[in-house]
Amino acid sequence: IQLFEAFGVTPPVFAHMPLILNQDGSKMSKRDVGAALGTYPEEGFLPEGVMNFLALLGWSPKDDTEIFSPQELIERFSLEAVNHSAAKFDITKCRWVNQQHIIALPAEEFALRARPFCLKAGLPDSPILDAAIATVQTKVQTLAEVPDKIRFFFELDMDPEAVSKVQPEALELLFKLADRLEQETEWDGHELISVLKAFAKENGVKMGAVMFPARVALTGLSGGPDLSSVFSLLGREETVRRIRSFSLD
Template sequence: MPTRPIRTRFAPSPTGLLHVGGARTALFNWLYARKHAGTFVLRVEDTDHSRNTEEAKQIIIDGLHWLGLEWDEGPQKGGSYGPYYQSERHSIYEEYLKRLEKGGHLYEEKGAIRFRSPREKVIVEDLICGKIEFDLTNPGTHPDMTLRRPDGSWIFHFVNVVDDIEMQISHVIRGEDHLSNTPKHLELYKALGTEPPLFAHTPLILNRDGSKMSKRDLGANLGTYPQEGYVPEAVRNYLSLLGWSPKDNREILDTAEVIQLFELHNINRRSAAFDVDKCFWMNGQYLLHMDLARYTELALPFLEKAGITWESWEMLERVLSIVKPKIKSLPDLPDWVRCFFSDDFPYDEAAVAKNLSHPDAKNRLEALAEALLLLNPWEATPIEARLKETASRLGVKAGELVHPARVAVSGRSVGAGLYEMFEILGREKTIKRLLAGTH
């Protein structure tokens, strides 16, 4: 078989959302193209007019952008094999239909154009599933497929094959839901006298309980990921491990590594269940290890949405730097940092009841405030030392000072390291809140 340039494609139809399964299919196509210095094509299969809206198309484009899967040819990008919307390719389909017509492969039935199956056994050589034989000899079980409806609109199987031929696609990497369609597609390639692409059918993504993932199921809609605080590089990593594995027990892999290790034949044949917990964990790992600049960039929308404002970028970064190691998800951020940017933050009732209602709380916090009044320099380490001195002078454990202090200063019983919080908050506010917290 002559080798041809590697060209893969993602061919979604605009349904109004980018399904996580589709996103993974796109990822695999993108990975394969990148690994082999090939071309990744985005083609929008918008033959169904009722679903073909601008918003629906934009959702696909936004989703792929967010995941970082840049296409080399397609909408907004162009290329020599366009147009990349099926709705704009009528004349091409007409041409191919004529070719089939000339070959005597077509007939008309109630205004619809149908393809007369040669009624043969068809072998699919799949890069993932292996060799599979389909028996299409019985018209009762495998009726001839329709290519065009009476109203002139096209059927998926036909345009999909035509476009893959026209766009010189070398590898069709798609969901396993198309495996049973493949022999029909092969009939079309043969009738058209064209060498078919290589096929690789990836198993589907299911819910945790093994049921199929519909658009409303948890994690199914990629469009919800950004607002839930997922970061693209983490999701890319997680998705690449759904059905594929580097086989060396490693899981945190950056994209460059995945590209290097990725092999179609290493893709599992069994379907994978989407595990939100693990995706969340992996996201946390990325959040934990990423640099502060990137973290800040990702944090911004969440802070803005919560109405938090900051006086200086430096202050913002200082706050984020002490909270970052402690927090697992971006949407939690506002509650953790509000007390640094405003005096108007809520006091958690349970925390107050537990830590500030002690009869000695007032005296202890006053003692602490006094001890810190003239501390110099105002930094975490000396603050810690001074707090511990105060605790022992009072004859209590450090925790009995720490916990009430944290609530007095932040309104909450959980948060960043207390001494760092004091340092960043500044002496004036710290002392003021220590004293106010006892009233």
């Protein structure tokens, strides 16, 4: 400021931003989680998500709003609303904010951004890749999570924990279900859920007794995309094949 004044120039207005601390209150260093900005794109964070999260470190909009587009941040941010106390970096909150921005993306934009992560992870450039990506838009917090969430569409790998939750008596039910699905004249995922409901009623079991083992047989997982999407993208032949080949071994 003295140099500005010595040269007869009006100095700019300076503002002090609070420090960013780790969750334990220690000063954040470049080796700490979240400190290196260059890692965010590699880990599948959206630029607008990271910008949103960083803006909330030490600044408050004075209401309960937490999710902002870049333009909304520009319009609402003010130095007067910056806190004097240090902010604590929370990677869990950062991932949550990023997830909200992922959910808000148009489906086509989400697929476009996630596609490079899928190809880099070795998934095939398949005609169903974009549709498979779309099935997990609400289930991931970063783009880097997408490949493992949809890998089962292209290569089935059974999760032992998921398989262990399938009861032995479900095997006979699955084989009967495969016969039933093979006879369906129309292959529509949403309609097939109705078929499963009718099948469960006919066999005197609850819907979950059919849905869960069917999910494990088709995906190798205990959770994931809606089963209607799984039916649609796998198609009749692959769906029936996976159900018939499922075992508890």
